[in-house]
Amino acid sequence: MSDLPFGFGVPDRDPERRGESGGSGGSSGGGSGGGPAGNDPFGLGALFGAAGGAGGAGGPADLLGKMPLFAELQKLMNWSGGPVNWDLARQGAISQLAPGHQPTSAGERSAVTEALRLADLWLDQVTELPSGIDRGLAWSRVEWVEQTLPAWAALIDPLAERVVAAMTSALPAEAASIAGPLAGIMGQMGGVMFGAQVGQALARLADEVTTSTDVGLPLGPQGAGVLVPQNVAAFGAGLDRPEDEVRLFLALREAAHQRLFAHVPWLRQQLTDAVHAYARGIHVDREAIERSIQDAMGGMEGGLDPSDPESIQRLLGSGVLEPEETPEQQMALRRLETLLALVEGWVDSLVAAAAAERLPGHSALAETMRRRRASGGPAEQTFATLVGLELRPRRLRDASTVWGAMAQQHGTAARDRxxxxxxxxxxxxxLDEPLDFVARQGAADPFAELTDGLAEQAGDQPGDDAEDGDTPRG
Known part of the structure; x- marks a missing residue:
């Protein structure tokens, strides 16, 4: 998951990463990573480089014919369903998963249903939020990809659209004239490129996820509790814990997530809006690009030769097209990071309360989960891939501290309220001072203060202005 499906990163957040764009994880060539280099945020260098490496800069048809991946997938070039070719994403992910595919058995499906049922019984005793599961499902890795595609499409399409729009609007005259021969098929090629890279990312994710909520978002059908038995077994490998114990621990996490997403109606939209708010902020400073291109061309050996694909590739790999992160994007990422940490922290706290004294291996399993996050688990990797966000373990610890202290000092009802x-x-x-936040909750009824404030606002601002009181904090 180190490759960026949309071909752009956030280099100013991690300056050291800018010097690593030529490494194996960000190669713009045709290696197994498949992702564009960090200094070629839109992956155009790979397209021009492929044509040049094949012996010349021909027209669009020649370009496609000389690129094996696209030559095999020309039939998908007519995709018109959006900025990401989801047919290709699905086919690519499934083809990568096929060698290790293990269909779920009747026994696994029964075991998953029973584990989720028991998990809900345990959670009933530690939270007032009712169950969010009306059916338990056991998915194979391939089923996980197929069943979560609609949720991924809703999340990713706006990002891809914004990347394409930023790329198109920011290209100066020099670069636009170079890309002219490809103008007629850039949209289709973008859909294929995004589809291939998203498919690769989903295949890698499907190798790791144990539930439908591992990335912090509800990706499965509403009301469905999901476990991936093949990955549940991999999660417990080497822990010397019984399989049913590992399954129950992960079922508790899935059931806790589902309660939250089922009974906090605004949460799902808030998480999605934070990602989309980041996408809306993607832009490239055209004037800065023009200046950088002039500087880059002056520093190039032999300058820029529009007829030489290698010259074009060097220009695109120089980093001149990297978008700058805006203050609005930083706010969106901070909000997303905080929401994800609060969700995961609440789940951790709930599972610990339900299982600490019932599940002998809870400590070992919880520690495995913590280590998985610290080394870059599915949630961290997915959002780092999508928007450059790395969910810091420190935020999760602080969020867990808030929820644990709330339950201890004010009760589970106040916590969930x-x-x-x-x-x-x-x-x-x-979250920087979690215990101070918890202490303040005992001073007054925050919900009463909030509703009183909203009522006053509605009285002071009649009409449409009254809706402003419902605007969530950033």
């Missing part, structure tokens, strides 16, 4: 409205949740600043 914070999910009643987004303005009641701790902010990123609150």
């Amino acid at each position: 914070l999910w009643s409205h987004p303005d009641l949740l701790p902010t990123s600043d609150d």
Whole structure:
């Protein structure tokens, strides 16, 4: 998951990463990674380089014919369903998963259903939020890809659209004239490129996820509790714990996630909106690009030769097209990071309360989960891939501290009541001092203060302005 499906990163957040774009993880060539280099954010260098490596800069048809991947997939070039070719993404992911595919058995399906049922019984005793599961499902890795594609499409399409728009609008006259021969098929090629890279990312993710909520978002059908038995077994490998114990631990996590997403109606949209808010901020400074191109051309050996694909590739790999992260994007990422940490922290706290004294291997299993996150688990990897966000373990620990202390000092009802409205949740600043936030909750009824404030606002601002009181905090 180290490759960026959309071909752009956030280099100013991690300056050291800018010097690693030529490494194996970000190669713009045709190796197994398949992702464009960090300094070629839109992957165009790979397209021009492939044509040049094949012996010349021909027209669009020649370009496609000389690229094996696209030559095999020309029939998908007529995709018109959006900025990402989801047919190709699905086929690519499934083809990568096929060698190790293990269909679920009747026994596994029964075991998953029973584990989720028991998990809900245990969770009933530690939270007032009711069950969010009306059926238990056991998915293979291939089924996980197929069943979660609609959720991924809703999340990813706006990002891809914005990347293409930023690329197109920011190209200066020199680069636009170079790309002219490809203008007629750039949209289709972008859909194929994104589809191939998203398919690769989903295949890698499907190798790891154990549930439908591992990435912090509800990706499965509403009301479905899901486990991936093949990955459940891999999660427990080497822990010397019984298989049913590992399954129950992961079922507790899935059931806890489902309760939250089923009974906090605004949460799903808030998470999605944070990702889309980042996408809306993607832009490239055209004037800065023009200046950089002039500087890059002046520093190139032999300058820029429009007839030489290698010259074009060097230009595109120089980093001149990297988008800058805006303050709005930083706010969106901070909000997303905080929300994901609060979700995961609440789940950790709930599972610990339900299982610590019932599940002998809870400590070992919880530690395995913590190590998985610290080394870059599915949630961290997915969002780092999509928007350059790395979910820091420190935020998760602080969020877990908030939820644990809330339950201990004010009770589980007060803890869960914070999910009643987004303005009641701790902010990123609150997570810096989690115990101070918890202490403040005992001073007054925050929900009463919030509703009183909204009522006053509605009275002071009649009409449409009254809706402003419902705007969540950033």
